[in-house]
Amino acid sequence: MLSFWESDFYTSYDHIVVGSGIVGLSTALSIREKLPNARVLVLERGHFPTGASTKNAGFACFGSLSEIAADLEKLSEEEVLKLVQLRWEGLQLLRQRLTDEAIDFRNYGGYELLRANEVGVLEQMDRVNTLLKPLFGQPVYSLVNERIESFGFPNSRVEALVFNPFEAQIHSGRMMKRLTALATSKGVEVMTGAQVVAFEEQSGCVEVALANGPKLRAGQLVFCTNAFTRYFFPHADLEPGRGVVLVTQPIEGLKLKGTYHYDEGYYYFRNYENRVIFGGGRNLDLKTENTTDFNINDRILNQLKTDLQELILPDTRVEIDRVWTGIMAFGPNKKPIVERVSPRITMGVRLGGMGVAIGSKIGQQLAEIVCQ
Structure with missing residues (x-):
């Protein structure tokens, strides 16, 4: 039974955001920026953000050449440019809010490795550079074959x-710690271990039921649950996508410095100090990886280990320190879903593996909708 104080002050809010990842916290922060006196609560079912916000490899990227070329097969040039702009502006907003120092932002540049069956994408480089020039003011992609040997490939x-x-x-852990601290410093309340099991829209509010917890009320309810959105909206146009990531033990004399991609971005690796963080391979077994289960697919992990030894660090003794998975959400194209579901319910989901890049802007867009 709730006390008078609990009932009076702990169960009623102006806005409740479900999900404490990049989008959820960015949404809550953006709402407080627009409405400084609003009571905003973020609900998180786990101790940490559940999906991928603290489980990604820490890339501040907006798409490799082959990724953007693939996007142009599904979307118009105008749509692709808007998508890249969303990612780029999202990264700038993230940096502006949190500071480069706080998130360990390091602009070493990025590289895409092209193998024999992939070099044909170079024919698209001029087209893609021309498309992106209004946004960046210069060509984005250039050929640097002379660096292949210096990296040891x-x-x-x-x-x-x-x-x-x-x-x-970036350092994803530092990013999320700083984002949480900033949100709470602005008056956002965050409740972990709070699993939403049901919600009901009523005439004057939305009632939210928690597992083993009290019922809460809010004027507006916002879902920032990405891959887990189908728990609440079974017909949402998205599919979960599990990603495997590993990190090596420190490697003496590591030549890699920057971020790297290959196979249309399905594989990605980077240095973290003198370690390598490496993830991907989802396309080896898309059907199995279409899941919200955090188990590790041995087929994919074995391929990562093989590529690590034969492609990324040949002739180098490598030991794996840790392996984990994160859960993303994808759709028929890379466009996220940002929409009002009903008068009091809104969602911002389906980030297409680009949560670091677009999460801050999606939160800003959601705040625009719910604060109208």
Whole structure:
């Protein structure tokens, strides 16, 4: 039974946000920026953000050459430019809010490894550079084959190397810690271990039921649950996508410095100090990886280990320190879903594996909707 004080002050809010990842906290923070006196509560079912916000590899990127070329097969040039702009502006907003120092932002640039069956994408480089020039003011992608050997990649496996000077890396743990601290400093309340099991829209509010907890009320309810959205909206146009990530033990004399992609961005690796963080391979087994289960797919992990030894760090003794998974959400194209579901319920989901880049802007867009 709730006390008078609990009932009076702990169960009623102006806005409740479900999900404490990048989008959820950015939404709550954006609402407080627009409505400084609003009571805003963020609900998180786990101790940490559940999906991928603290489980990603820490890439501050907006798409490799082959990724954008693939997007152009599904979307118009105008749509692709808007998508890249959303990612780029999202990264700038993240940096502005949290500071580069706080998130360990390091602009070493990014590279894409092209193998024999992938070099054809170079024919699209001029088109993509022309498309993106209004946003960046200069060509984004350039060929730097002379660096293949300096990074230690085998010439027998890597035929071309494409450079992007705008790509960077961050520390995802520091980012989320800082984002949480900033949100709470602005008056946002965060409740962990609070699993939403049901909600009901009523005439003057939305009632939210928690597992083993009290019922809460809010004027507006916002879902920032990405891959887990189908728990609440079974017909949402998205599919979960599990990603495997590993980190090596420290490697003496590591030559890698920056962020790297190959196979249309399905594989990605970077240095963290003198370690390598490496993830991906979802496309090896898309059906199995279409899940919200956090188990590790041994087939994918074994391929990561093989590529780590044969492609990324040949002739180098490597030991794996840790392996984990994160859960993303994808759709028929890379466009996120940001929409009002009903007069008091809104969602911002389906980030397409680009949560670091677009999460802050999606939160800003959601705040625009719910604060109208």
